[in-house]
Amino acid sequence: xxxxxxxxxxxxxxxxxxxxxxxxxxxxxxxxxxxxxxxxxxxxxxxxxxxxxxxxxxxxxxxxxxxxxxxxxxxxxxxxxxxxxxxxxxxxxxxxxxxxxxxxxxxxxxxxxxxxxxxxxxxxxxxxxxxxxxxxxxxxxxxxxxxxxxxxxxxxxxxxxxxxxxxxxxxxxxxxxxxxxxxxxxxxxxxxxxxxxxxxxxxxxxxxxxxxxxxxxxxxxxxxxxxxxxxxxxxxxxxxxxxxxxxxxxxxxxxxxxxxxxxxxxxxxxxxxxxxxxxxxxxxxxxxxxxxxxxxxxxxxxxxxxxxxxxxxxxxxxxxxxxxxxxxxxxxxxxxxxxxxxxxxxxxxxxxxxxxxxxxxxxxxxxxxxxxxxxxxxxxxxxxxxxxxxxxxxxxxxxxxxxxxxxxxxxxxxxxxxxxxxxxxxxxxxxxxxxxxxxxxxxxxxxxxxxxxxxxxxxxxxxxxxxxxxxxxxxxxxxxxxxxxx
RNA sequence: CGGGAUGUGGCCCAGUCCGGUUAAGGCACUCGCUUUGGGAGCGAGGGAUCGCAGGUUCGAAUCCUGCCAUCCCGACCA
Numbered sequence: 001x002x003x004x005x006x007x008x009x010x011x012x013x014x015x016x017x018x019x020x021x022x023x024x025x026x027x028x029x030x031x032x033x034x035x036x037x038x039x040x041x042x043x044x045x046x047x048x049x050x051x052x053x054x055x056x057x058x059x060x061x062x063x064x065x066x067x068x069x070x071x072x073x074x075x076x077x078x079x080x081x082x083x084x085x086x087x088x089x090x091x092x093x094x095x096x097x098x099x100x101x102x103x104x105x106x107x108x109x110x111x112x113x114x115x116x117x118x119x120x121x122x123x124x125x126x127x128x129x130x131x132x133x134x135x136x137x138x139x140x141x142x143x144x145x146x147x148x149x150x151x152x153x154x155x156x157x158x159x160x161x162x163x164x165x166x167x168x169x170x171x172x173x174x175x176x177x178x179x180x181x182x183x184x185x186x187x188x189x190x191x192x193x194x195x196x197x198x199x200x201x202x203x204x205x206x207x208x209x210x211x212x213x214x215x216x217x218x219x220x221x222x223x224x225x226x227x228x229x230x231x232x233x234x235x236x237x238x239x240x241x242x243x244x245x246x247x248x249x250x251x252x253x254x255x256x257x258x259x260x261x262x263x264x265x266x267x268x269x270x271x272x273x274x275x276x277x278x279x280x281x282x283x284x285x286x287x288x289x290x291x292x293x294x295x296x297x298x299x300x301x302x303x304x305x306x307x308x309x310x311x312x313x314x315x316x317x318x319x320x321x322x323x324x325x326x327x328x329x330x331x332x333x334x335x336x337x338x339x340x341x342x343x344x345x346x347x348x349x350x351x352x353x354x355x356x357x358x359x360x361x362x363x364x365x366x367x368x369x370x371x372x373x374x375x376x377x378x379x380x381x382x383x384x385x386x387x388x389x390x391x392x393x394x395x396x397x398x399x400x401x402x403x404x405x406x407x408x409x410x411x412x413x414x415x416x417x418x419x420x421x422x423x424x425x426x427x428x429x430x431x432x433x434x435x436x437x438x439x440x441x442x443x444x445x446x447x448x449x450x451x452x453x454x455x456x457x458x459x460x461x462x463x464x465x466x467x468x469x470x471x472x473x474x475x476x477x478x479x480x481x482x483x484x485x486x
Numbered sequence: 487c488g489g490g491a492u493g494u495g496g497c498c499c500a501g502u503c504c505g506g507u508u509a510a511g512g513c514a515c516u517c518g519c520u521u522u523g524g525g526a527g528c529g530a531g532g533g534a535u536c537g538c539a540g541g542u543u544c545g546a547a548u549c550c551u552g553c554c555a556u557c558c559c560g561a562c563c564a
Contacts, residue, residue, distance in 0.1 A: 003525085031556080086562060120564090154562060161563070214564090222564095234564065271564055304523055342524035349524095360523055370523090486564095 004350070006285050011229040012157075018279060019158050022288050022351045032156035032163035036272070039351065042296035044166070044272055048146065050198045050294065051168065051270060054190045060142040060170060065124050067148070071114045073123035077248040083215020084119045087152045089163075091115040117150040122216060122241070122267055125171045126249040133173060133263060136255050140183075141173040159276035160233070160486055167271035173263050175253065177242070180264035181219075184240040187268045188221045191236040199274065200291040200402040201225050201281050202409045203235070204432075204481060206457025209444060214267075218242035224456045224481065226409045227280035230430035232456045232483040235277045241265035276486075281405050288352025289374055291401050292394040299325055299332040299390060300353045302344045304360030318359055321369065321384055328387045330394070349374060354397045355390065375401055413481075419470050422482065426451040432483045436462065436476030438469035446471055447482055456481045 004017035019025050024040030027033070036044060056062070068091065074081050095109030118124065129141060150164045170187065174180040188205055195201040204224040213220035217239035225235045246252070246263035255261050282289040292298050303318050305311070318334055325332040335344050341358070348356055358370040363384070371390065372379045375397050382389045413432040416422050425431055437443060437455065448454050458478045467476035 083563095149564090151563070154560095155558095165564075167564080237564070269564070273564060302523095306522095338522090340522050340524085340526055342522085342526080344525090345523095346525050358523070362523080 004285070004287060007228065007283075014283075014285070015276075015280060016158060018283055018287050018350075024275065024279075024288075025158050027158075030163070032153055034158050034162045036166070039296060040275065043278075043290065043294060044275060046294040046296065047194070047198070047274055048168070051190075051194050052144075052146070054193065055144050055168070055170065058186065058190065060144045060172075062145060063143050064145050064147070065118075065121050065128070067118055068115045069118050069121075069124045071116050073127060074116060076123065077216050077244055079244070080122065080216035080248075084151075088119055089117040089150045089152055091117065118147075119149055119151045120267075120269075121145065121147070121149075121169055122171065122245050122265075123249075126245040126251060126265070129171075129173050129263070130249050130251045133251055133253050136175055136253055136261075139173060139175045139253060139263070140179065142170075142183075143172065144168055144170045157276075157486075159272055159279070161273075165271050165273070167269050169269045170267060172266045173246070173251070174265070175255070175261065175263070177264050180242075180266050181240050184219070184221060184238050184266045184268070187238040187266070188223065191223045191238065191268075191270060194270070195223060195225065195235060195274075195277075196402065198291070198293045199278055199281075200293075200398055200405060201235070201277060202402065202406040204409075204457060204459070206459045206481065208237075208457060209455045209480075211441060211444060212455065214239045216241060216244055217267075218244065222457055224483075225277050225281060226412065226432060226483075227277070227486070228283070228408070229280070230412050230432070230483075232432065232481070232485040233273070233277050233280070234456070234485065235274055236268070236270040238268035239266060241267060282401055283352070286346070287350030289401065290352035290354065292354045292398045295331065295352065295354050297333045297348075297351075297353050298330050298394055299355045299357055300344075300348045301332065301334040301357045301359060302341055302348070303334065303336060304341045304358060306361035306364070314361075314364055317364055317367075317384075321357070321359065324385065324387055325390065328391065330387070330390060354394060357390075373397055375404075417468070417470060422447070422470055423450055426453055426482075426484070430484050432456070432481050434459070434479065434481055435470040436467045437478050437480045438472050438474045439477035440469075440472065440474075443469055443471035451482075451484075453482045453484050456483050456485060 004021055005013040007014045023037050025037055026035045028035050074084065092111055092114050093105045093109045094111060095106035096103045097106045132138060132141060146168050148164055148166050153161055153163050156162050172183050174183060192203050192205060195203045206222065208220040208222055214237060219240040221238045222234050223236040225233050227233055243262040243264060245265050251263045252260050253263055279288060301318060301322055306314060322332050322334050345356065352374060354374050356372045358372065363370055367384045368381050369384055370379055370381055371393060373393060413434060414425065415434045417435065422433055422435065425433065444455055458480050460479045462476050462479055465475060469476045
């Protein structure tokens with residue numbers, strides 16, 4: 001276990017060091033791929049469990065659609081093709097031939113129609129919806145799937161952008177525009193709750209500008225979050241797709257009064273990128289800081305073995321504490337490896353365990369526990385059977401992690417109305433800049449060229465003739481956030 | 487696909503310019519003893535066809551040619 005680079009020295013090196021050293025993930029053999037290791041997967045599973053519960057509780061059903069999609073499906077929706085054409089893995093052959101010194105592709109096995117490895121599943125899902133939807137009685141259809149997708153990326157980073165990643169993608173079909181829009185916004189609220197209540201990550205919610213929205217969507221809503229380097233990370237998206245996919249796949253339904261009607265759609269997704277967000281929002285120079293609700297281990301007990309004491313009784317005291325915690329559904333583990341206590345302290349801080357309980361001779365004699373919080377480093381002593389006391393500390397850690405991230409976001413979000421100030425500020429440091437925008441692509445592009453910042457989201461539409469665009473000085477249509485993004 | 491760099495035990499790397507015994511060191515690993523309240527110490531041990539393929543040479547990690555891979559910087563992106 002090596003020492004990790006300080007955040008202040010090189011934030012992105014800190015990020016990679018932390019992931020590798022905390023055992024979350026490792027590089028895969030193919031460029032841009034990653035292996036999610038057990039500790040990282042356990043974290044993802046906790047996130048997944050929380051989100052899946054909310055998805056199911058709001059009426060969605062899980063299903064699974066194939067990885068392989070006929071190429072022709074992508075040709076059906078023009079914008080969608082445009083958006084994904086440049087990053088698709090394509091299957092062209094079905095056989096290999098063993099030759100003297102290796103394998104080669106059998107030219108005779110060329111497929112009649114090439115197959116695309118899904119970059120997202122709208123097309124295959126809507127091809128199925130066509131079969132399933134004929135009457136108003138069939139609607140709404142509310143499907144979710146947990147899957148892997150492949151997007152052939154040029155530059156990749158662990159969790160943030162890899163060629164293959166895990167996510168959930170929701171796909172719904174509705175009888176009316178209003179219902180589909182309502183669904184789109186309901187999902188945004190679910191995502192907001194996942195981030196704020198479970199991951200302790202404050203969020204900004206808004207609409208994407210045309211240049212940033214999902215290929216094939218009418219409207220894209222996004223959950224934007226601020227990392228500790230003050231760059232923005234889009235952590236979730238929810239799309240109102242209108243009738244684009246319904247039309248492309250010729251899906252219609254018959255209403256009560258026997259009229260043929262178009263079907264309205266939504267789609268929405270959250271990926272393993274949230275792990276990246278969690279790392280970059282909460283981590284520090286010691287490593288990860290995981291919010292208790294999703295931590296693989298909430299409490300780590302580090303025994304400090306006494307020299308000449310009765311080891312048996314000491315160990316049974318420790319097991320008694322661990323069992324009591326586990327019985328109250330607190331995820332707890334005793335680190336009984338033969339490393340030194342100091343090593344274990346650092347090891348579990350690196351891995352972000354919210355609470356460490358130290359039990360040595362002193363605690364054994366006093367029947368007390370020394371409790372150390374990962375977020376503040378503060379040590380307190382509590383009675384050995386005060387399980388509620390531990391739960392209270394976990395809750396407090398969860399809350400204070402959220403509030404410190406929230407004040408960080410607030411401190412680094414500034415409102416500006418002069419373009420000169422915007423350029424100056426963004427050349428000094430990263431910020432979220434709240435400003436008016438006239439809605440034109442020219443203004444949007446100018447900011448990107450001058451500062452590398454983009455419109456992360458549209459917070460609200462403006463109907464005030466006095467509001468001026470920060471770029472052009474013309475009448476403003478929207479209040480937006482400009483920021484550099486991952 | 488353009489510009490730059492790098493390939494040597496599991497990992498980080500010295501050695502390459504100027505060819506010459508058994509390829510050095512650190513981390514990690516294994517065994518033993520001593521340790522254990524903030525990354526333990528000592529001793530012993532295992533592990534490398536030096537990215538691949540040719541070539542030059544008495545002799546190649548080192549020189550030459552070709553290839554491959556990875557990383558960084560640009561055009562694309564949840």
